[in-house]
Amino acid sequence: MKLREFAQQLGLSPTTVSRALSGYPEVSEKTRKRVAEEAARLGYRPNINAVRLATGRAGAIGVVMGRSGEFHFSEFMGGLAERLGTEDIDILVSPMDDKDPKGEIQLYSRLAVSGRVDAVIVHSPEPNDERIALLHKLGMPFLVHGRSDIDVPHAWLDIDNEGAIRRATSHLIDLGHRRIAMINGRQGRTFSLHRDKGYRDALQARGIAFDPRLVAHGNFTDELGFRFARSFLEQTPRPTAFVAGSMMTALGIYRAARSMGLEIGREVSVIAHDDVFPYLTADNMVPSLSATRSSMRAAGARSADLVLQLLSGRPSEEVHELWPVELILRESTAPPPPERS
Amino acid sequence: MKLREFAQQLGLSPTTVSRALSGYPEVSEKTRKRVAEEAARLGYRPNINAVRLATGRAGAIGVVMGRSGEFHFSEFMGGLAERLGTEDIDILVSPMDDKDPKGEIQLYSRLAVSGRVDAVIVHSPEPNDERIALLHKLGMPFLVHGRSDIDVPHAWLDIDNEGAIRRATSHLIDLGHRRIAMINGRQGRTFSLHRDKGYRDALQARGIAFDPRLVAHGNFTDELGFRFARSFLEQTPRPTAFVAGSMMTALGIYRAARSMGLEIGREVSVIAHDDVFPYLTADNMVPSLSATRSSMRAAGARSADLVLQLLSGRPSEEVHELWPVELILRESTAPPPPERS
DNA sequence: GCGACAATTTAAAACGGTTTGGTAAAATTC
DNA sequence: GAATTTTACCAAACCGTTTTAAATTGTCGC
Numbered sequence A, B: 001m002k003l004r005e006f007a008q009q010l011g012l013s014p015t016t017v018s019r020a021l022s023g024y025p026e027v028s029e030k031t032r033k034r035v036a037e038e039a040a041r042l043g044y045r046p047n048i049n050a051v052r053l054a055t056g057r058a059g060a061i062g063v064v065m066g067r068s069g070e071f072h073f074s075e076f077m078g079g080l081a082e083r084l085g086t087e088d089i090d091i092l093v094s095p096m097d098d099k100d101p102k103g104e105i106q107l108y109s110r111l112a113v114s115g116r117v118d119a120v121i122v123h124s125p126e127p128n129d130e131r132i133a134l135l136h137k138l139g140m141p142f143l144v145h146g147r148s149d150i151d152v153p154h155a156w157l158d159i160d161n162e163g164a165i166r167r168a169t170s171h172l173i174d175l176g177h178r179r180i181a182m183i184n185g186r187q188g189r190t191f192s193l194h195r196d197k198g199y200r201d202a203l204q205a206r207g208i209a210f211d212p213r214l215v216a217h218g219n220f221t222d223e224l225g226f227r228f229a230r231s232f233l234e235q236t237p238r239p240t241a242f243v244a245g246s247m248m249t250a251l252g253i254y255r256a257a258r259s260m261g262l263e264i265g266r267e268v269s270v271i272a273h274d275d276v277f278p279y280l281t282a283d284n285m286v287p288s289l290s291a292t293r294s295s296m297r298a299a300g301a302r303s304a305d306l307v308l309q310l311l312s313g314r315p316s317e318e319v320h321e322l323w324p325v326e327l328i329l330r331e332s333t334a335p336p337p338p339e340r341s
Numbered sequence C: 001g002c003g004a005c006a007a008t009t010t011a012a013a014a015c016g017g018t019t020t021g022g023t024a025a026a027a028t029t030c
Numbered sequence D: 001g002a003a004t005t006t007t008a009c010c011a012a013a014c015c016g017t018t019t020t021a022a023a024t025t026g027t028c029g030c
Helices: A003-010 A014-022 A029-042 A048-055 A073-084 A101-114 A130-138 A161-175 A190-205 A222-233 A247-259 A296-311 B003-010 B014-022 B029-042 B048-055 B073-084 B101-114 B130-138 B161-175 B190-205 B222-233 B247-259 B296-311
Strands: A060-065 A090-095 A119-123 A142-145 A155-159 A180-184 A215-217 A241-244 A269-274 A290-293 A320-323 A326-328 B060-065 B090-095 B119-123 B142-145 B155-159 B180-184 B215-217 B241-244 B269-274 B290-293 B320-323 B326-328
Touching: A003 A014, A003 A029, A014 A029, A048 B048, A060 A073, A060 A101, A060 B073, A073 A090, A073 A296, A073 B060, A073 B073, A073 B090, A090 B073, A101 A119, A101 A130, A119 A130, A119 A296, A130 A142, A142 A296, A155 A161, A155 A296, A161 A180, A161 A190, A161 A241, A161 A269, A161 A290, A161 A326, A180 A190, A180 A222, A190 A215, A215 A222, A222 A241, A222 A247, A241 A247, A247 A269, A296 A320, B003 B014, B003 B029, B014 B029, B060 B073, B060 B101, B073 B090, B073 B296, B101 B119, B101 B130, B119 B130, B119 B296, B130 B142, B142 B296, B155 B161, B155 B296, B161 B180, B161 B190, B161 B241, B161 B269, B161 B290, B161 B326, B180 B190, B180 B222, B190 B215, B215 B222, B222 B241, B222 B247, B241 B247, B247 B269, B296 B320
Parallel strands: A060 A090, A060 A119, A119 A142, A142 A155, A155 A320, A180 A215, A180 A241, A241 A269, A269 A290, B060 B090, B060 B119, B119 B142, B142 B155, B155 B320, B180 B215, B180 B241, B241 B269, B269 B290
Antiparallel strands: A090 B090, A290 A326, B290 B326
């Protein structure tokens, strides 16, 4: 049913009906109520594409999806979708070819000029992130999931990576560990840098020298976790503890330790960052995994909120949110074994 | 830039330009070429919402996202997005509350009448799936990822679950296993039933009695894999082999075996179904995991193709695709240990 | 009972394309 | 070379809303 027919049945003009449904003030309460009731009864729904054309809004927010190692993605999306489900806003997913770093900026550019989205979410930013500069230049509203040091105002939601890893590392030091390895995320991403800093600061605070041979960077995969852990554990003296960037990395570390006959929670301690997945929980690993924890799904839901705020005019300079991270100690962390000499 | 201005610059009418860009036959090759070139040069792009209003197409396909245990989701989405990226079609993600089974049908209903999507993808169907009946009734094009026995024509793409599990089970029998447990997916889903059938047929073909105490159903999580495997392994005599529904399930089984001091690949064999994840590979597990394998990402990409075919008018009765599944043997499968009496 | 002002409602003009129903000019047929 | 068809293009109507600008109705003070 079209607006015109619907209005005619009510004996009103399309204008008034449109306004009544959109909650404009210049329509009497009585009329508004009647319109709302009849709309429900007759099942009238405005044509979404006509609305979008007339208002100039796209009614969707864009999310770019990388190809590799994105197991966080569905949790974040889940949170986003959950929150946006109640609004009349869709989520538009664009795929990105990770192999072509130049393609990325083009993709964002296309997304912005295509007019298919009202806002964009930027993931895993770098300190000087081209995408942020671009979106700002194009005037496209966007929310950064993470942060950037770039000299361009941007709204962001981030977790306290630095604090989380500082606490995790400090805790390991408190337990008596001195050789602590870290398997971090991709080189160059802000969150990796923040984690690096948390790690180094914790060491420095206790007068432990930073050893570059104990730090690795890469995608969050089981495979890399294994390979790095393995190579670290082959050093002499070997590290007695690991700080891991993700659950998958931790799986790899567990595997590496086991393959070398080392017992986790006794000979090797591990703390990982857990984004909270329904299908793989730190509590259920053997031994259960100590973790810094922050829900990716919750971040997705909150991101949706913040984007809505941006779209309703809140200046991006105001939208900054830093979430604290829990540290949950379980069996995978313990004092180091007595030193053999 | 608007069509009108652009056309004016070219000295053509909007009609001709529109047709040239959409590839209609009644415009000369020379003109078409000129229009295309100028469009690229001047950066003219039709307003997507105007196009959608005028054509009545939504320009998007809908995907419903469940809340729990959906680590396949991002891979499937990735494939979908990859293929659809080159078309002018978006992916619209709707969240579903798994806890409310009635909400699901309402969600599909809303999605169909909202006019926001031209087609829908239905996941994990049941033999008599309400969603399929609904979408058919509403005349909304849809593709089922999986299959249903329902008496309603529907396009589908599925993998040969039955054959895959039959082969996996047969292989375990060939190795000498007689007590083979199976940890399957959610009760009632078609793919679970197919896998059940493959399992039972393999047993029957070799005269092995089906033992309901060796079969479990549930979400694909590490936790359930662990719990079921644990309870099976506590039976006497205990199973010597497992068929697992997913990689996460396999992780749980590995954990259970380990927690009971049993060595995988010697005392217990495992074959799992692997949807191919970039962050967790069967080859890298210790011992490496034998698996039936079929790429979820490829299925997503192909699903996009099939949906496009449906939208261009191919009748859904014609769109059926059954993919074979590879069986890849690795270290987790071996003959059972000699029987102790 | 009338002017002033506010509260409602409306007709008509966007929004930016596609598509229908033509019309000249060029090509073909006889 | 006239009649017919084909080719290449165009003007105008249409898709279904929102929004601007104007008209109508209602309320109030005097």
